[in-house]
């Protein structure tokens with residue numbers, strides 16, 4: 001027998017994903033219009049007719065092709081996570097992780113691995129609003145040299161259910177109701193809470209979904225989690241459990257509920273626009289990848305099961321090690337081709353990363369490939385440009401709808417002698433994926449492990465770890481969600497369920513929804529806290545990319561405006577001029593400034609903070625503008641930082657910010673910072689004003705103000 005050729009060493013593909021996509025890009029600038037066959041079209045405004053007023057002719061191939069293509073433009077939206085926004089970028093590891101995993105993209109700090117990320121809401125349809133109360137998807141595709149790795153996570157570290165077989169029930173319960181397809185993109189209806197009241201395992205996730213985590217200020221300001229316990233395997237074959245985390249370098253920040261509802265009307269694309277604009281402006285979102293690594297011998301040392309996706313591994317038990325950074329630096333060229341057609345799958349792993357027996361994960365390993373077959377119309381969706389691996393692919397799979405690859409050679413089977421067995425399996429040392437040789441044995445049972453049955457301790461841990469304002473938000477969220485439930489028995493069952501977590505919380509919920517509190521006050525008997533579960537422990541030292549509204553009318557003080565906006569820009573924020581009309585406004589010394597937005601094209605809910613410079617005439621005018629007063633009141637009510645200099649302080653007095661002290665006319669040069677309202681009368685002290693105002697913006701929100709119910713907005 002002739003000696004067999006050795007397969008070539010894996011060719012490391014040094015192409016970036018951007019270069020890879022180049023061959024598929026089209027740019028019609030300077031080009032003639034053609035049909036799909038490349039025939040130039042001479043006229044596209046009238047169909048071909050028999051006489052000017054006669055019937056359209058079948059032979060009009062251009063008309064038929066144009067209409068037919070249009071008729072087929074839609075594909076089914078994702079059954080969940082239908083609304084999403086994508087971005088390209090790259091990932092770099094800080095130092096080699098060889099001790100824990102042989103994954104090539106986690107070895108070399110100088111290597112940039114291209115990524116594509118899709119953020120999403122879960123429940124709403126493709127056209128639904130961004131700012132609804134919901135979990136957010138955080139799915140990352142790493143185009144590594146060893147093949148594509150997908151980390152398909154969420155912005156909450158736990159999930160609703162423990163076993164994938166319940167997923168269709170969960171989704172049916174939370175999606176709009178059967179008879180009338182209402183409500184859109186909301187859990188606040190009977191069927192969802194009916195399901196909740198009957199499913200104790202959901203309790204921990206409910207605490208997360210009713211917390212501020214469900215209302216992210218930005219995709220750039222939320223965490224991500226792999227949720228399941230996965231496995232790292234090193235070159236020696238040693239396996240360890242691993243939990244994945246993403247943390248945003250801008251800190252974790254949320255919107256407030258009233259604001260989210262208003263944004264849904266003012267700008268339903270709020271989070272999508274935010275991501276897009278940030279990348280266009282060069283404010284590239286950055287996230288650190290973290291891992292919690294657990295030795296196999298420690299598998300049973302926790303009071304929960306590592307295979308149970310309704311549990312976190314508290315940071316106090318296993319610290320997070322931050323191992324690398326992802327930067328998103330390029331918007332897609334085409335939403336449909338990239339963000340809509342991208343297909344994630346938790347089963348896309350590379351050598352060094354492996355699964356565990358988490359029954360939720362095991363079910364997902366089936367579902368994601370299956371769903372693409374209907375959504376993307378056949379088995380060749382991996383050939384769609386955004387889904388193509390950067391690593392070369394060779395196998396004996398053939399044909400099917402929309403096959404792009406032109407396979408050469410006589411054979412499409414293995415083993416074969418005609419082509420020396422090519423393409424042939426790679427041994428492990430040549431990068432062949434070998435599944436972790438975990439020992440498993442047992443009887444076939446349809447059962448849930450006893451170790452999965454504590455549904456309340458971690459829900460209580462979460463509740464205990466919240467700050468007072470966060471607790472208040474959770475209670476109010478229950479009031480809203482259950483307040484929308486019509487069946488009183490359904491409301492009651494949820495109160496009883498929550499009584500297992502914390503008796504006081506159950507009483508506070510009952511109070512707001514017209515049901516009697518549980519007969520006996522319950523609780524999980526947990527007093528522990530895990531401080532980092534609270535968003536108030538997040539980084540609060542940057543105002544990078546925050547949007548600051550500057551309210552202006554004719555006659556403002558130009559010097560003040562410049563000094564403050566320059567300082568804000570210097571710190572990386574984006575001040576925008578808001579006035580009654582588009583065009584320009586003139587300062588007291590005759591300088592013209594361009595208006596970015598008029599009152600009718602924007603609203604305070606679309607900004608992070610407000611600033612009002614001095615100028616006598618300008619302030620007298622603003623006092624008469626209902627929109628300006630409303631703008632301030634609303635920003636105040638939503639606990640946003642407000643800054644005013646010179647006569648600008650008088651506008652705050654006119655808005656009546658319920659008892660928050662502002663700099664008095666006599667206070668010469670002293671800055672006053674009270675509950676995020678920062679004021680100064682004399683511009684001499686503007687530098688210290690800038691410092692305090694920037695500090696107030698970095699804190700994001702000033703929750704003390706929430707108690708001021710009287711402020712109109």
Ligand code: HDE
Pocket residue numbers: 078079080081084118119120136137138139152153154159163164165167225226227228309342343344360361363364367368369371372
């Ligand atoms: Fe998904 N999930 N999921 N999921 N999921 C989908 O796949 C599914 C779960 C997540 O931006 C679907 O391509 C089952 C957990 C994200 O394209 C579908 C179960 C987590 C995305 C599907 C889960 C997720 C999806 C719908 C229970 C966090 C959007 C369309 C076992 C760790 C990805 C699609 C994107 C999408 C099934 C639970 C995250 C139907 C059966 C847990 C981020 O395959």
